[in-house]
Amino acid sequence: MSKTFEEDNKTLNIEIELLLEAIFKKYGYDFRDYGKAHIKRRVLHRLASSKLESISHLQHAILYDEEYFKLILKDFSINVTEMFRDPSFYKKLREEVIPLLKTYPFIKIWHAGCSTGEEVYSMAILLKEEGLLDRTQIYATDFNQNVLKTAKEGIYPIDKVKEYTHNYQKSGGIHSFSDYYTAKFESVILDNELKSNIVFADHNLVSDKVFAEVHLVICRNVLIYFNKSLQDKVLDLLEKSLIPGGYLALGSKESIRFSKSNKEFDTVDDKEKIYKKKLSIKKA
Amino acid sequence: MSYKAIVIGSSAGGLAALKELLSPLKKSFKIPIIIVQHISPQSDNYITTYLNNLCELKVKEADQRELIKKGHVYFATPNFHLLVEENYSFSLSTEDRVNYARPSIDVLFETASFAYGEKLIGIVLTGANHDGAKGLRIIKERGGLTIVQDPKEAEVDSMPLNAIKESKVDQVLKLKDIADFLNRLG
Ligand SMILES: C[S@@+](CC[C@H](N)C(=O)[O-])C[C@H]1O[C@@H](n2cnc3c(N)ncnc32)[C@H](O)[C@@H]1O
Numbered sequence: 001m002s003k004t005f006e007e008d009n010k011t012l013n014i015e016i017e018l019l020l021e022a023i024f025k026k027y028g029y030d031f032r033d034y035g036k037a038h039i040k041r042r043v044l045h046r047l048a049s050s051k052l053e054s055i056s057h058l059q060h061a062i063l064y065d066e067e068y069f070k071l072i073l074k075d076f077s078i079n080v081t082e083m084f085r086d087p088s089f090y091k092k093l094r095e096e097v098i099p100l101l102k103t104y105p106f107i108k109i110w111h112a113g114c115s116t117g118e119e120v121y122s123m124a125i126l127l128k129e130e131g132l133l134d135r136t137q138i139y140a141t142d143f144n145q146n147v148l149k150t151a152k153e154g155i156y157p158i159d160k161v162k163e164y165t166h167n168y169q170k171s172g173g174i175h176s177f178s179d180y181y182t183a184k185f186e187s188v189i190l191d192n193e194l195k196s197n198i199v200f201a202d203h204n205l206v207s208d209k210v211f212a213e214v215h216l217v218i219c220r221n222v223l224i225y226f227n228k229s230l231q232d233k234v235l236d237l238l239e240k241s242l243i244p245g246g247y248l249a250l251g252s253k254e255s256i257r258f259s260k261s262n263k264e265f266d267t268v269d270d271k272e273k274i275y276k277k278k279l280s281i282k283k284a
Numbered sequence: 285m286s287y288k289a290i291v292i293g294s295s296a297g298g299l300a301a302l303k304e305l306l307s308p309l310k311k312s313f314k315i316p317i318i319i320v321q322h323i324s325p326q327s328d329n330y331i332t333t334y335l336n337n338l339c340e341l342k343v344k345e346a347d348q349r350e351l352i353k354k355g356h357v358y359f360a361t362p363n364f365h366l367l368v369e370e371n372y373s374f375s376l377s378t379e380d381r382v383n384y385a386r387p388s389i390d391v392l393f394e395t396a397s398f399a400y401g402e403k404l405i406g407i408v409l410t411g412a413n414h415d416g417a418k419g420l421r422i423i424k425e426r427g428g429l430t431i432v433q434d435p436k437e438a439e440v441d442s443m444p445l446n447a448i449k450e451s452k453v454d455q456v457l458k459l460k461d462i463a464d465f466l467n468r469l470g
Contacts, residue, residue, distance in 0.1 A: 228349065
């Protein structure tokens with residue numbers, strides 16, 4: 001019995017590899033270097049909820065029906081996010097990074113993998129409280145158009161507000177969280193002022209180029225879905241998007257420590273994963 | 285059979301149960317142990333610190349992309365799913381809760397069983413929901429060994445009972461007997 005499991009599993013892995021190849025060739029989205037266990041889970045999940053017999057059938061469906069592709073794209077992009085996720089991170093940002101950003105006349109910030117925008121608006125609130133919102137340009141990008149649409153609207157379910165208020169307070173917020181939204185039926189609508197300096201755009205970290213030269217890059221909980229080589233490649237892209245002395249912030253379980261980009265950065269805070277690009281970089 | 289890994293799922297009442305199960309394991313115990321204990325998303329690392337002080341084995345949180353090593357006990361980080369890669373390393377995910385839980389036992393069990401097949405032992409302990417039942421069934425289907433804590437002994441019996449209902453498990457044992465059994469394996 002176990003022999004057949006091993007055999008079947010090998011075949012399954014081949015089918016998944018071919019599926020990713022097919023998606024790349026047909027649609028240009030490259031998932032070949034995403035974490036394998038994650039991709040496999042999502043593919044099997046999609047297969048189970050379809051009426052299709054095998055991954056090879058799923059591949060056929062995806063190749064001939066763009067709607068199927070959109071489904072699998074949604075499956076692969078994990079969009080879970082929240083406002084002021086990891087409050088201690090925002091606190092650190094406020095204490096350690098904002099004072100230095102204040103020394104620039106004009107500030108650019110890039111949220112890479114912004115999902116439905118909660119992280120971006122958290123940043124806008126922080127900037128407003130620190131008196132920086134007016135002179136900051138925020139770029140917020142993701143490769144999933146669906147989440148970008150939600151992000152642009154800035155409307156979120158009201159039942160999240162309690163948690164977000166709690167996060168906001170723990171993050172060192174100096175006003176009342178309710179100052180920033182209007183409640184309407186089952187939703188809260190974030191203030192337009194927060195949205196005024198944000199540009200939301202489609203950008204794929206795997207295949208697109210450097211996005212802009214910025215003072216701070218926030219890329220949280222995106223790299224965990226990539227394998228080592230893709231993570232290195234994307235970190236290199238993020239590094240190149242920063243001015244010398246610019247800041248990089250990653251998710252709590254991500255680190256530059258074992259990557260090629262490590263030598264380009266100094267650590268600002270190891271726990272909160274905040275790094276500063278060195279001012280002068282000696283080329284090897 | 286030489287087993288390559290042990291996965292354990294526990295929920296309500298889990299800390300006491302894990303203490304009883306892990307502290308008798310000898311320093312020479314070779315098989316890596318990977319644990320999902322349901323826990324509040326905000327909690328710090330007190331469980332690993334606490335158990336590391338009590339156990340002869342090295343107890344730690346599983347890091348992103350860390351290679352799974354012998355003689356280690358790994359815990360899933362609060363608020364992240366823990367997945368086992370087929371090259372015997374970990375990866376983390378913030379995907380939605382599964383069975384209301386993140387980390388979820390099923391996610392760990394299912395991915396670990398892809399990696400280890402028949403060389404995996406799955407254990408479900410005390411808890412108040414049904415997480416782990418499906419994962420244990422999958423481990424069994426792929427030739428692995430499955431053990432459930434005796435519901436009569438468990439602080440909360442629904443997780444063991446649900447696991448027993450979902451598939452024909454190999455052994456239903458008290459914690460002490462699970463520890464003895466494991467120690468005999470090496
Ligand atoms: C878990 S969310 C993180 C959201 C937010 N940064 C946070 O930490 O709360 C991951 C996001 O990364 C996006 N993503 C995944 N692969 C990407 C890629 N190749 N290019 C751009 N965005 C990507 C997904 O669409 C998803 O919205």
